[in-house]
Amino acid sequence: MPKYKxxxxxxxxxxxxxxxxxxQAGVEYEDVxxxxxxxxxxxxYTPFGQAPVLEVDGVQIADSAAIARYxxxxFGLAGKTRIEEAQVDxxxxxxxxxxxxTIDIYNAEGEKKAELVKKFQEETAPKFLAKFESTLAENKSGFLVGDGVTWADFTLMHFMSWIWSQLPEDFATKYSHVKEHGKRVESLPKIAAWIAKRPVTAT
Known part of the structure; x- marks a missing residue:
């Protein structure tokens, strides 16, 4: 087994x-x-001046999506076929x-912030959430792709835990499958155990 950091x-x-x-994979790593x-x-000491960085036996991999995908x-959490892998990606x-x-919203102030919030709530979020909602409604497994959890489910659940706070309350009723998806992923035994023990941080 490689050494992960x-x-x-x-x-x-x-x-x-x-x-x-x-x-989820039950694999040990150094969480620096x-x-x-x-x-x-x-x-x-990072490849592109950005974090996170994953080291695999000393070899560096940058970019959070590249790291999670790798x-x-x-560990078998990327889809079971090439088509599923592409869908997960x-x-x-x-x-x-x-x-x-939402990063731009967080960094903006005043009228610019209000403008970005309006666009996000009225255009961006509905466009993406509608597709996530219909996909989860159609896929009876309760996950985005196939019959089991993948890193796409972790990504959506994690990001939505922040995004819900940026949306009006009624969005949760419009996209109930997305909301339930987050609860489902959080309740997976190994994920629930991680959430319970991970360091408490503001973001």
Whole structure:
């Protein structure tokens, strides 16, 4: 078994998908965390000046999606066929596209922030959530692809845990399958155990 080291801020953020893959697979790894003010010390040793970084026997892999995808394929959480793998990548990518505007919202102020919130609530979120909702309604397994959990489910569940706070309450009734999906993934025994023991962080 390779030696794994995940290096990221002391936060859930973009490192959490990899941590959930490790948890679901039952694979041990070194969870290296650093505080915001320590980032300048770590940054020069990352491939692109970004975190997270995964080290596999000393070989570095950057980009949170690339990391989660690699681990999921190693541990059987990326789809059972090539078509399923492509679908998993598609839905995970869509979840990333959904979360990106919220970063701009978080960093904006005043009228610009209000403008971004309006666009997100009226255009971006409905477009993506409608597809997630219909997919989950059609796939009777309760997951996005196939008959079991994949890293796309971890990605959607994790990002939606933040996105729900950016949306009006009635969105939860419009997209009930998405809401239930999050609860379903969180309640998986190994994921629930990870959530219960992981460090408590603001993000």
């Amino acid at each position: 995940l290096i990221y801020f002391n936060a859930r953020g973009f490192g959490e998908m990899a941590r959930m893959v490790f948890a 965390r650093f505080e915001r003010d320590e980032w300048p010390k770590f940054k020069p 681990l999921a394929r190693e 598609m839905f995970a990518g869509a979840a990333y596209d959904l979360i990106k505007p």
